[in-house]
Amino acid sequence: MIEAPAPGLPQIESAFQPVLSLAHSAAIGYEALLRATQDGVPCSPDQAFEAARRADRYGEFERACMRHHVQRFMRFADEDSVVFLNVHPDVLADPVQGPALADDLLESGMAPDRVVIEILEAKQDAPSALGDAVARLRSFGFLIALDDFGAGLTNLGRVWDLRPDVVKLDRELICKAVSSYRNARSLLRLVDLLHDIGTFIVVEGIETEEQARLSADCDADFVQGYYFGRPAIDIEAAMAAKSAGTARLDDGLIDARKLRRVGDLDELAPYRRGFVLLRDAWRAGVPIEMAAQHFLACEWALRVFILDDMGRQVGENVESDRHDHWRRATFPVLARSSGANWSKRTYFRDALVRPGETIVSEPYMSSSSKNLCVTLSAYLNVGGSGFVLGADILFEGLCHMLA
Template identity: 80%
Template sequence: MIDAQASGLPRIESAFQPVLSLAHGAAVGYEALLRATHDEASCSPEQAFAVARRSGRYGEYERACTRHHVRRFVRFAGDESVLFVNLHPDVLVDPVHGPALVDDLLASGVMPGRVVIEILEARQETPSALIGAVERLRSHGFLIALDDFGAGLTNLGRVWDLRPDVVKLDRELICKAVSSYRNARSLLRLVDLLHDIGTFIVVEGIETEDQARLSVDCDADFVQGYYFGRPTIEVEAAAALTGIPTAGLDAQLMDARKLRRVGDLDELAPYRRAFGMFRDAWCAGVPVNEAARHFLACEWALRVFVLDDTGKQVGENIEASRHDDRRRATFPLLARSTGANWSKRAYFRDALVRPGETIVSEPYMSSSSKNLCVTLSAHVNVAGRGFVLGADLLFEGLCHTLA
């Protein structure tokens, strides 16, 4: 490779931060981060690249940074370590610097499978050009990562288009998720969705133990942040950042369960008891509105209802007297419940295959009132006919009682 520094532009230095595998308790690789100086003063990466862009030398500077990062990486990295390199989409699609960047990397002596091209969050005027550039990189064996998912332009459509090997979640997601059980569950679902697409997940920006615990519970593959290791320009120090600190993810942390399943929540116990009373009374012939009075008296209870064994609703919902503001249907037709078919709802299907048990659904949006609900359900047999009894409670309210 040619000399890594770019004459007349901010001076380049490389810092490295470990990307750690939760399953292995060790660094899967390192992200290279620019530490630049200009006019004998330190400057941020944004400032450094702004200087290069004003000079019309952005692509040249990006390549110089990449060459420098690779040279430093090979001085300390083990045979199993991979290098995460940040690159702007404009450089990847540039007709001159894009191919030249690939040539630089191929000439470095580092196997392409040990280099992760981390595509920065930035608007790309010709998405097809970026897709083509990514395909060319992949054809050489380089791995692809998307940075800052959940912020700005890095969305699900981009994941489908570019099919990255790794998606790095924006740090704001973990910051917001750790303060809210509902947000935490949404983060878990997001990780599940991205795993279904076929990508590894990195949770970035972890600074606290609570954020580390939540990353474990969400089944993230990798973690990165100050809690585990700060970026360092000293290659010896970077090499030492190979394991997860004992104070970080020890056995106690790995056993943590911030995201308990809804059905396992202790806070659900009074609703379970009241639902059992409703079920027993209704099966004994008590009218539904009277049978449900104990359940409907619970703080976050919304309604009860009865379905036949095909999933069609028998009669209207019996609503709790409180939470009037939660009962207004978005579309008038949805306020009509008799005859509606709920056979595709998980609470109905699960009740059919586990007759006699009280089923607790995961939270879902109720179409009748657009609330996040949890439904308790049970399949019962009365006079030779099968029914599924259902009882909704307001998940958003229940969330407020959770630690």
């Protein structure tokens, strides 16, 4: 069903792409996407909305698209499916078009809790007006999503301000994450951060099995992309896309691990062995400068240090004679290690509660040089006093060894 909202504006058709739950191996619903024509010639959504903007009827055209999408969706969707509707923030914040759009949706007969208003990534000059519009939509029971997080203007501040139910990660993030272990870990941390705020995460733009596996590894809630199903105008094709996408959410995809924890990396084995030799030599009375050579012989070893049982450093670092450019302090004061207090570091706290065990930290930023470190640590009793022995590995170097 093609609709022309008014003379001079593009004709509207709807396509639907499934959004799938990784945990449930099922589609939670569909994103409605505009497929427009102008004078019988297909045009992109950007071209269609630009034509409406030139005619000073952008809000009118946006509302016509919403009505058409919902009408089409109600013809084929089951009662558990939701529909994601893209809306420009200027339309939501407009004092006339915003309330009118909400009225249109309420009058459609579609339950508000089955409609996700997906706010497009775009500059918005009146953030307070957008916040008021979102609050109004939420009061009716509509769900809110932010599109293209990680690209352009859709940032953490907007998430904090609007508290969306769903955040969709820009496809560029998953593309870059599969190319680098470090990027993949950063994506995992980003998903954790957004979960802490209290929002579901959709990874968009998934086109390969590798991207799908990494999305599962990063604990994303939902996935969307050509790998699971292309947008379809025909209702039967949309249902087939849903079935095909669900079939790809098998246990092999969900259970397989691409992103290994640092502590599980086989590449750490020589560093673990070097650390054990260091630990045993120092505990036997070998001076730390000599004992450290067992560990510093490893390619990406950076330094060895000792903390007392309160977390204060005893003496200076024993540094590797390699990787000088990685160890250069950003600020001169930060190069002073003796007496520094590292009691808040997880490698120190974990070592205290698991004495004698070799602790492997997650990567963290060195306070002096900004490079990422992984620290091996152990709490030891030496000469009747407790100490935490620490040894840093340059994570950037370790990353080069990982597939």
